Amino acid sequence: MKRLTLAVLAALSPIVVLGAELRVSAAASLTDVLQEIAPAYEKQSGDAILFNFGASSALARQIQEGAPADLFISADELKMNQIQQRGLVVRKSRRSILSNTLVIIVPSDSRLRITSPSDLTNPAIRNVAVAEPQTVPAGIYAKEYLRKLRIWDKIKHKIVPTENVRAALAAVESQNAETGIVYKTDALISRVVRIAYEVPVAEGPEISYPAAVLADSKQQAAAQRFLDYLQSPPAQAVFRKYGFLLKPAA
Secondary structure (H helix, E strand, C coil): CHHHHHHHHHHHCCCCCCCCEEEEEEEHHHHHHHHHHHHHHHHHHCCEEEEEEECHHHHHHHHHCCCCCCEEECCCHHHHHHHHHCCCECHHHCEEEEECCEEEEEECCCCCCCCCHHHHHCCCCCCEEEECCCCCHHHHHHHHHHHHCCCHHHHHHHEEEECCHHHHHHHHHCCCCCEEEEEHHHHHHCCCEEEEEECCCCCCCCCCEEEEEECCCCCHHHHHHHHHHCCCHHHHHHHHHCCCEECCCC
């Protein structure tokens, strides 16, 4: 009788449906904004979002080496191309969701006056912190822009390469570098640096943040829902607040 009663109670108990656990590998420049977006999505969906932030080049390498991930958000198209060519993304899910702007920053109390990128050639400026310009998107964008202006070769001896764009920001915050080139969104979250020069969007490199569901993911449907949410009005309002430029939803 006791077993029967327990069986009846079990049958009448509500079924608890556990949400998906999503692993999202995302560019370091998205750290703050995605950490603000995630709680609202988790509450709405019941899913849990686990972030892995870093340089897009490092994240792409991790994915190629088999690191678990369901969704990849890169800070440039090249890194996404690399893993797509290896068959590691769901092609139809890929889309560019955001853009950004490059800025030159200095410590808040700095007396340096920078009215154009050519001012970086001034002998008074001894170092410029930039994300690794050979592999990391923010550094690649900066190098591409300065080369177009024929400034790169004049200042390459001043370049201080860092692990990622947040490390370049930290170098200027700590005053280990007098200046730095980062995304506008990174500069806006800091209280101890100021934007000395903002690259006009029309003149700067075409910055793109592509996102795609990964082919090896066991949570592809859930990953696609989160990707769709990132282009919804609530998420876009947060991206806009942080200074990101929005791309139209696919």
